[in-house]
């Protein structure tokens with residue numbers, strides 16, 4: 001039920017801080033058996049004039065206060081060190097014999113044909129599934145069942161998603177955009193953090209951009225680089241899910257190492273062999289289930305270097321193509 005529809009007595013009982021919030025405005029409801037919304041409506045105009053805020057403003061401030069309160073309480077929760085995926089079943093109901101723990105600072109790739117269930121696995125993690133999704137999987141946090149409040153909290157996000165397309169609609173500069181995020185995260189030294197994020201994003205992006213560039217004029221690669229740096233530095237979510245980072249015109253290796261350095265648990269669904277081998281483990285999905293868990297072998301890591309050399313050659317060809325050259329020698 002919405003806050004304003006609940007009685008003041010109920011609210012005070014559950015969230016005593018609300019009486020402190022109202023007290024700061026010199027408000028102290030005597031009759032507490034009525035809904036908070038009714039009481040606020042019943043207050044004469046002069047009172048709102050005295051406290052210098054109208055009813056909507058007061059309600060907005062109360063909502064913001066409650067959001068911050070919730071974040072502070074969540075901040076006191078023990079940090080997430082690892083998550084565990086406990087297998088359910090595939091699309092045919094065959095049990096998935098898996099119990100897999102992913103720790104901070106690790107990268108896991110998810111591979112499998114289209115429609116095999118890669119996104120479903122990411123969604124199970126995002127929702128901290130408890131045998132209540134089509135796969136029957138369960139997700140543990142720090143080896144334990146996650147708190148129900150945590151599961152359904154709007155503020156606490158276990159997962160930050162990086163999707164292929166970033167569509168900026170606001171007319172702000174890069175610096176303003178990042179500063180807004182930093183402020184909403186209640187970060188201190190906002191300017192310093194903004195500078196760091198823009199620098200890091202520039203290291204990932206093929207073409208440089210400035211803090212003063214409007215976000216709407218960033219290229220696909222630049223905006224993706226910005227979102228990755230922003231997530232690494234500002235997102236409090238311990239888990240980062242990446243869907244198809246390929247073709248984004250960014251340095252994928254640096255992007256991953258930036259996220260790992262920030263101690264995230266990174267999972268990425270990918271069809272790109274370079275990305276798949278950069279991960280230390282890959283989950284092979286088939287028919288909705290985790291078929292195999294492969295640890296990247298030393299031989300594969302060696303091959304990674306060859307694949308990167310190949311990729312660089314392709315990249316060079318792409319650059320030549322773009323600049324209008326003939327590609328008669330593909331070497």
Ligand SMILES: Nc1ncnc2c1ncn2[C@@H]1O[C@H](COP(=O)(O)OP(=O)(O)OP(=O)(O)O)[C@@H](O)[C@H]1O
Pocket residue numbers: 089090091092112113114115116117118119120121134135287288289
């Ligand atoms: N174990 C399962 N049991 C039942 N349904 C499942 C299971 N796993 C996945 N599904 C369902 O199968 C469908 C396809 O899965 P999903 O979209 O995750 O595939 P995908 O591998 O991400 O595909 P793409 O590569 O095309 O994005 C979805 O409707 C999903 O809910």
